[in-house]
Amino acid sequence: xxxxxxxxxxxxxxxxxxxxxxxxxxxxxxxxxxxxxxxxxxxxxxxxxxxxxxxxxxxxxxxxxxxxxxxxxxxxxxxxxxxxxxxxxxxxxxxxxxxxxxxxxxxxxxxxxxxxxxxxxxxxxxxxxxxxxxxxxxxxxxxxxxxxxxxxxxxxxxxxxxxxxxxxxxxxxxxxxxxxxxxxxxxxxxxxxxxxxxxxxxxxxxxxxxxxxxxxxxxxxxxxxxxxxxxxxxxxxxxxxxxxxxxxxxxxxxxxxxxxxxxxxxxxxxxxxxxxxxxxxxxxxxxxxxxxxxxxxxxxxxxxxxxxxxxxxxxxxxxxxxxxxxxxxxxxxxxxxxxxxxxxxxxxxxxxxxxxxxxxxxxxxxxxxxxxxxxxxxxxxxxxxxxxxxxxxxxxxx
Ligand code: GLA
Numbered sequence: 001x002x003x004x005x006x007x008x009x010x011x012x013x014x015x016x017x018x019x020x021x022x023x024x025x026x027x028x029x030x031x032x033x034x035x036x037x038x039x040x041x042x043x044x045x046x047x048x049x050x051x052x053x054x055x056x057x058x059x060x061x062x063x064x065x066x067x068x069x070x071x072x073x074x075x076x077x078x079x080x081x082x083x084x085x086x087x088x089x090x091x092x093x094x095x096x097x098x099x100x101x102x103x104x105x106x107x108x109x110x111x112x113x114x115x116x117x118x119x120x121x122x123x124x125x126x127x128x129x130x131x132x133x134x135x136x137x138x139x140x141x142x143x144x145x146x147x148x149x150x151x152x153x154x155x156x157x158x159x160x161x162x163x164x165x166x167x168x169x170x171x172x173x174x175x176x177x178x179x180x181x182x183x184x185x186x187x188x189x190x191x192x193x194x195x196x197x198x199x200x201x202x203x204x205x206x207x208x209x210x211x212x213x214x215x216x217x218x219x220x221x222x223x224x225x226x227x228x229x230x231x232x233x234x235x236x237x238x239x240x241x242x243x244x245x246x247x248x249x250x251x252x253x254x255x256x257x258x259x260x261x262x263x264x265x266x267x268x269x270x271x272x273x274x275x276x277x278x279x280x281x282x283x284x285x286x287x288x289x290x291x292x293x294x295x296x297x298x299x300x301x302x303x304x305x306x307x308x309x310x311x312x313x314x315x316x317x318x319x320x321x322x323x324x325x326x327x328x329x330x331x332x333x334x335x336x337x338x339x340x341x342x343x344x345x346x347x348x349x350x351x352x353x354x355x356x357x358x359x360x361x362x363x364x365x366x367x368x369x370x371x372x373x374x375x376x377x378x379x380x381x382x383x384x385x386x387x388x389x390x391x392x393x394x395x396x397x398x
Contacts, residue, residue, distance in 0.1 A: 044072040048172040053078045053085075054106025060161060062106050067172040067199040072096065073393065075199050080106055081158040082119035082176045082195055084225050086347070087205065089393040092320030097231035099321065099393075101357045104347050112344055115224040118158030119195055120151045121211075122180060122187045123377070124222035125298070125333055125366035128257035132369035134188070134378065135216055141186040146255050151224070153185030157193070158224070173198040182215065189215030189381075204326075204392040211385040218377045219385050220364045226337060226357035227323060229316035233350035237337065237358045238279025241398075243313045244272040244334060246299035250365050250374075251288055258367050258374075262300065270297060275313070278336055278358060294338035294355065298331045298365050308388055312360050315396045326390040327362035330375045335359040362389040 046068055053064040062080045074088040074096075085103070088096045102116045103109050109116070130143035141149035151158065160178055167173035173196055180191040191213045198206040209221045228237055249270050250258040265271040269281030269289055282294050289295070301311050308326045312334075315322035325332070335358065342353040368374040379385050 044068055044070055046070050046170045046172060047168050048166045048174065050166065053080065054110075056080075056106075056161060057110070062161060063164065065164065065166065065174045067174065067197070069172070069199050069201055069203065070170060071201075071203060073199065073203050075197070075205055077174050077197055078106065078109075079162045079164040079176060080109060081117075081160065082162050082178075083109065083158070084117035084197075084205075084223065087225075087391075087393070089203065089229075089321055090395065092395040092397060095319075097234070097319070097321070098347070099227055099229050099231060099323075101226040101228065101232050101346050101352055108346070113159075114344060115151060115158055116226055116346075118224045119162075119176070120222045120224050120361070121157035121193060122152050122185065122191065122217070122219050122221075123149070123369075124151060124220045124224075124361060124363045126150050126255075126257055128255070128367045128370050132218065134218065134369065139186055139188060148255055148257060149186075155185065157221075162195075167196070167198070171198055171200050187217055189213035189217040189379075191217060191219065191379075193221070195221070200390075202392065203394065204390045206388065206390045209385070209387045209389075211379065212381075212383070213379050214381050216378065216380050218369045219379045220368065220377050221385070221387060222329075222333075222361045222363045223389065224359060224361055225391070226359055227314070228357045229314065229321040229323060230319055232347060232357070233352065236279075236353065236355045238277065238282065238355060239317060240278050240358065241275045241315050241317060242272050242278050242334075242358075243275040244299050244332065245302050245309075245311050246332070247273065247302060248300040249288070250298045250300065250331075252291055252297065252366075254291055256291055256296065256366075258298070258365060258371060260371050260373065265299075270295075270299075272312075272334075275315075278355075282336065282355075292335075292338060295334050295336040295358075296338060298333050298363070300331055300365070301327070301329070303330065308390065311362065314358070314360070315398065317398060320395045320397060322394045322396045323360075324390075324392040324394060325360050325362065326392065328386075328388045329362040329364065331363050331365050333359065333361040333363055333366070335361065362387070
């Protein structure tokens with residue numbers, strides 16, 4: 001689909017004398033020898049394009065879908081793990097950079113297990129002791145993070161091949177569906193999951209999540225993009241200025257499971273109520289920072305109601321690239337890329353060092369199934385889980 005900025009110089013529909021004259025003048029200007037043709041009006045082909053991203057070990061082909069809007073912003077998503085592979089966003093001078101960590105092809109994602117850009121499920125973040133009780137029954141999950149179950153288990157939604165459907169248009173989209181079978185990674189119920197990515201005209205990337213089940217179960221879906229607004233591979237994110245619309249966190253124990261307490265951010269390194277560089281307090285002597293080796297904590301978002309509300313804003317002062325995160329979720333995991341250590345080589349072979357990206361994972365609180373006081377993550381037959389998150393790219397002159 002083409003957007004409506006047309007590059008043509010001729011107004012062929014006008015046959016009157018005035019029209020012809022105007023046309024002649026325009027054409028003469030462009031064709032006079034020695035003169036450069038006038039620069040073309042910026043025009044971007046909006047819509048969605050599919051290419052082959054690689055093959056799964058069983059030979060199944062996996063695709064890359066590139067969404068483009070009229071501003072030239074581009075988001076590439078693969079149906080392997082529903083992962084955002086790249087996001088081209090403009091800086092304050094219109095210069096594009098890819099602002100998410102990832103790999104050039106499917107093989108990169110298969111060779112190195114990371115959560116780069118992935119859809120996370122059934123349960124985003126940790127479930128303590130890799131078990132929970134529901135309707136009086138204990139469910140055991142794979143322990144893949146010390147004693148805990150992290151991000152859906154050994155083979156979560158991030159490692160599944162999703163069914164993709166292209167949605168063409170000026171606000172192109174990609175619908176991804178996946179059926180998680182009863183008992184998969186220990187979770188009860190056949191769960192039908194549908195996630196729709198939409199690249200909006202105003203440079204918002206909307207992620208709309210839906211899930212239904214045929215047995216009582218738990219669910220907590222999120223996206224695990226690793227952002228670097230200076231461009232992936234372009235240094236660390238310590239100068240990125242962050243604001244989080246939150247007064248409280250859910251502190252964790254040594255294995256990063258919420259203690260159940262709720263703590264004010266007041267007077268702690270976790271206070272991002274005023275825009276603050278991520279690096280300003282990251283090395284302070286603080287037990288919660290030590291457990292996470294930096295920021296890796298769930299913030300309880302200040303909310304007015306159930307709708308889409310601004311949760312966080314981050315900007316890179318040098319380029320002016322700014323990210324706004326809107327969500328319907330009650331929490332957000334701010335993770336400052338502490339476990340990256342330079343051993344993973346991403347796009348173009350570049351090494352991703354410690355804190356070379358940050359994540360803002362919109363979610364229900366970690367380990368909710370074991371904390372009845374937290375907002376519930378239970379899903380029953382007949383109900384639909386629904387969450388919406390928008391990553392919106394703007395620029396700032398700050
Ligand atoms: C989440 C967790 C972190 C880490 C990353 C992935 O943000 O909270 O502890 O596991 O995912 O590495």
